[in-house]
């Protein structure tokens with residue numbers, strides 16, 4: 001399925017379950033009983049009609065025990081009324097249904113849809129379904145659907161059939177089994193529907209876009225069910241999108257020079273890890289920093305043959321007082337590195353703290369105090385932990401970080417008073433004041449050594465060009481992901497992307513973004 005995304009003014013807003021419940025409660029007070037469920041059924045049935053005709057084959061509808069099941073029944077009866085062959089598996093004790101779900105059930109029973117048993121589904125090894133609609137559970141799922149439970153067996157069977165026979169699955173609101181807040185399958189040994197498309201109701205949900213959420217939800221579409229705009233509070237999160245970055249990097253003035261675009265100093269590249277610092281520094285160079293130094297820890301090469309523009313020095317020689325210092329790539333852990341980090345935290349107006357520098361802060365109260373002091377003197381700090389580094393900083397396990405990435409990012413932002421990039425699928429950018437942002441670009445081709453160093457360098461270049469830390473972090477992650485998406489689409493496919501080739505691709509994305517959004521007059525030669 002590849003329908004056009006419905007859009008409204010909340011297209012990029014993200015909410016948690018409790019916020020959705022509050023919006024829902026406020027909206028229900030204004031509306032006739034059952035209106036939201038009718039709207040959900042209408043939205044889902046219309047979406048199906050844009051992609052399938054009755055002749056494409058039968059549609060299997062799974063209806064669960066709560067209002068998500070009601071949405072599914074409403075969808076089923078509407079599709080049956082439009083001539084589709086609809087099989088409904090009612091996986092619920094209908095006596096426990098809400099009034100709205102009960103009404104949808106009665107209408108479905110009165111329609112031409114056929115009610116089939118779970119046994120019929122589990123025994124049917126080669127169904128000719130054109131589509132499965134998952135209305136088992138939505139945001140009300142409170143416990144794990146374990147693999148050996150009836151629901152668990154049904155979900156696994158449907159996932160297997162869908163994969164074997166290429167049957168698309170449309171999840172209503174949330175793929176059943178997935179936590180809409182965290183993007184994790186609920187519970188140990190839990191299972192969840194692996195949807196191709198999720199039509200989510202009222203507003204978009206955090207868990208559909210981070211951790212495992214993207215794998216389970218597939219393409220996410222939103223229908224607000226007609227809930228009036230005034231019922232939506234300011235969102236606690238947003239999804240990144242190209243328009244967010246328009247105008248953040250001003251067009252270059254003709255009367256400018258390298259000093260106009262800032263100075264980046266990458267501190268790292270200890271023995272055996274020099275490449276990490278070179279990657280970060282090259283990324284800063286390709287993203288427009290005016291001058292880029294690499295401050296090495298053990299020994300500095302005379303120059304880098306591939307990037308002779310980089311100025312290779314010993315870290316201890318560099319003056320941080322006017323620079324954006326990117327510290328961490330290949331830094332190692334020693335007394336010298338701790339003292340360099342302390343100096344960077346005290347002197348540099350902008351810092352990007354990555355890799356080993358994060359681990360140093362995690363294990364040192366004095367360094368943590370220096371970092372906190374930066375926020376009081378209005379110096380910008382971006383921290384770029386992957387989940388293990390985040391776990392060390394928070395003193396919890398990696399599994400705990402991943403269990404609720406949103407909360408972990410918020411905790412990091414408030415404990416360290418810095419802009420946080422919690423990396424991984426659906427990277428989260430957090431500060432303690434503004435809405436969190438989940439990045440929408442990028443793909444698993446990025447899961448290779450060195451891509452994090454590149455990201456740190458991009459952050460450094462944008463900070464050095466005077467971008468505010470939160471904007472720089474959001475835009476750097478977005479460009480990094482866009483570059484990977486473009487490479488996967490046009491150059492290298494999903495396997496074997498290297499951190500080095502990412503760098504010129506990021507430059508392309510940055511320039512494309514600038515061309516699209518900046519005023520044209522600056523660079524036009526007089527002859528044109």
Ligand SMILES: NC(=O)C1=CN([C@@H]2O[C@H](COP(=O)(O)OP(=O)(O)OC[C@H]3O[C@@H](n4cnc5c(N)ncnc54)[C@H](O)[C@@H]3O)[C@@H](O)[C@H]2O)[C@@H](O)CC1
Nearest residue numbers: 036037065066067068137138139140141142143144145173
């Ligand atoms: N309340 C409303 O006004 C609206 C609700 N809507 C739909 O309703 C959904 C939420 O409805 P509900 O709150 O009824 O919740 P769900 O439909 O998600 O499911 C809750 C039901 O599942 C049971 N349950 C929870 N975990 C279980 C498990 N592991 N195994 C077996 N049973 C389990 C609960 O006891 C409860 O009966 C939304 O996701 C959305 O699809 C939409 O129709 C929009 C309007």
Ligand SMILES: Nc1ncnc2c1ncn2[C@@H]1O[C@H](COP(=O)(O)OP(=O)(O)O)[C@@H](O)[C@H]1O
Nearest residue numbers: 423424425442443444446447449450451452453
């Ligand atoms: N599955 C994925 N989807 C999207 N981005 C990913 C995925 N895996 C890794 N990345 C990104 O790749 C980068 C890896 O950084 P990191 O783990 O620090 O690697 P390294 O230390 O080797 O440079 C991060 O920006 C991360 O968000």
Ligand SMILES: [K+]
Nearest residue numbers: 134137174176
């Ligand atoms: K569902």
